[in-house]
Amino acid sequence: MALSTSPYARSKLFCYSLASEWPVWLRVFVGVGVVASLAACSTPDPNQRVTGSGGTLVKYSSAQVSVDLTATERNALAGMRDRSFVGASSERALTAVAAALKASGYAPVTVEADTALVEGGRSEVLVQKWRELVRGVLKARLGGLPAKPDHQYTAALVSVRPAVSGPGVIVRARFDNTVWDSNGDARTKTVLAREDYDAFFTKVDAALRGNAAPLRP
Structure with missing residues (x-):
């Protein structure tokens, strides 16, 4: 039927x-x-700014994404980015900041005494070389492998200004981290790990106590 x-x-x-x-x-x-x-x-994420796009279905270029902080994250950053150093002069603080960045693996480190700014960059490989080679071979033969974090670059921007009251200075730090994946796409966001800021300020304090050599023009 x-x-x-x-x-x-x-x-x-x-x-x-x-x-x-x-x-x-x-x-x-x-x-x-x-x-x-x-x-x-x-729906795109309102906190993400795509400064370059390499296609979705057909990959023809890399993409760069900048992630803006939310209001909650900005408040959190405001509570960890500043540290007061009583009795320190601006010159000594700039020297100590540069020493702390170099001790943390940042290179090169530049100091602008007239604007009281210190900048540095640190590059890190996130996977072992043999893993990169194996992944490259598999991607060439099979294709379509999911992207994995490959390497990263952390940019440090540190300012020094006089204390609001009394002798001393206030050091303000900001670290922006960019991670590239195995497809060449990049994602940049401000570091929000309190332990990273605490570790940096601890090194600044140690450099101040160790009387780091003054800057030379």
Whole structure:
């Protein structure tokens, strides 16, 4: 006995049979269009700024994403980025900050005495070399491997200003971290780990107590 089918089911069967007769290139083209339409409907993160885009379905370039801090994160940063050093002069503080950054692996470190700013950068490899080689071989042969963090760069910007009252200075630090993945895409966000700021200020204090050599022009 033949089973009856509804008009909706018959129309679905007709569409499926019609699509199955399409050339392969046409089916791929339609499928790509459907996926692209779905991706376009996704809501972007308002705290992320894409400064470069390398495509979604077809990877033709790298993408760079900058993540802005939320109001809660800005408040958290405000509570960890400043440290007072009583009795220290601006010159001694700048010298100590530079010494602390160098001790933390930042190079080069530049000091601008006229603006009381210190800058430095630190590069780090996140995976072992042999893992990079194995992944490169697999990606070349198989393709489509998910991206993994590959290396990172941390930029330090430190300012020194006189204390509000009494002798001493206030040192303000900010660390911005950029991570590149195995596809070449980058993601930048301000470091919010309190232990990183505490460790830096501890080294600044140690440099001040150790009477670091003064800066030379």
